[in-house]
Amino acid sequence: EEGEEHYVDALRRFWGPFAKDLEQAEVQMRDVKREERPTDLVCEKCGQPMVIKWGRRGEFLACRGYPECKNTKNFRRADDGTIRPVEPETTGEMCEQCGRPMQVRFGRYGKFLGCSGYPECKNMQPLHKPVPTGVRCLLGCGEGELMERRSRRGKLFYSCSRYPACQFVAWDRPLPEACPRCGTGFVTEKLTKRYGTVRRCVKEGCGWQEQIDTGDGGDYAPLPERRAAAQVRGRGRAGGREAAAARRHSPRRATSS
Template structure:
């Protein structure tokens, strides 16, 4: 529908299904892959006749000729079956390339993962675990991203560390991977280009498993606590923002997390047993009217925060909070 055009175009650009070339949209390799998988696994939904039928039903709902629950019920019954079938059978195809593995000379195949995006993997996997990061240039050609040498020695095995990229920025990884999985956060000096290892921030807490110090790390879901003895000790723990989970009987605490696309949200440390989550940062001060959880919001055009109760039946809001009452009460 015309009212959804802008939202749809924004979504397919944000998800990198298309890119702009000379003021026109061009499908990316990821977009072509998603399209191919959808057609193969959701034939009815991808059929243009189905779209026309749904448009007609929506018009009937708008005119009061068709109950919306009946229309949605008919669609969802078949759609949910297709989703379950796709979960069992859908597999992202791998594509052979002209590249050869530098370790065993087997062919390299192009694969996709949610964490890394496109990458090359040795076709002899799992016997050979060689992998390479890749990127498509503006002409659609596949280019291997060679890791940049750092002249920094791995403190675990003595091999040189190399500069790599993730969706969260640059980091150093041991060139001895997968035998050595040591990584270090790094920042690049904009003037000199020098790689500077960022010292991991230690906290006044020890690992309950081995007694080593805990350090703050950044992962897919945001900051978290990890044992400094990794990989010998794999203990991890989420970081509290100082607010207890408001769900009755939960006993968890609120932590800062990130979506797959990097957007910050706040969720319970007891996930998945507790699925409480909000987009706006909670504060420990309770609502003075109902005792509910309050969150920090910024209204459009203003850099000054307001504090709002999340209880829809309350609606309390204020521009000031009692700093004494807003102390740490989480774990």
């Protein structure tokens, strides 16, 4: 609606002398937007006809029974002008609250899964359900499980099943193998173009890492000394790099933090 007003303002500036005509055009435009155009389609939820309405994102199909029935759909116009509703995308997942299929919906924060029984059932979930990794949240709360999640940009990350109570996050896939240096019960694994498969301990100050020979015959660069994790700890302390190196060679100190 805001955009619409700006558009009218812009037109007004440009067509100043014809302001009267414009005002009329504005009124007509509003009327067009209020208009509901009938279709042959029938609402499958309540049996009343579907009508074409205008919204922020343009035209859409809505049940004439609104507001009692809130069924809406997007549609496409076929070449011959027929209105073809775009059926919502499903993922094969069923609503754990009412058993009806879940549908992909668009919300303010992007896509999500919503129950097709809406509005009676208001169950919604993130589009990508967190996937358990079988690795305990040993560097966070110690109780939860690390879950694979997908950020809105599609990047995978691993956070605690007790999120938001526990805010632990790992950026690489956790494996249930103890760190050979500090004994923490899991390490992370990452596949990089440059160094091949690399396993790391994410315990602050540990710094253990290893290049894994997966036998793929890749010609990988040797792994450089790991600094990032140590630098976080070394910040504000004397001799960041040397201190970090010292810590790396002193597993006792690393585990005691």
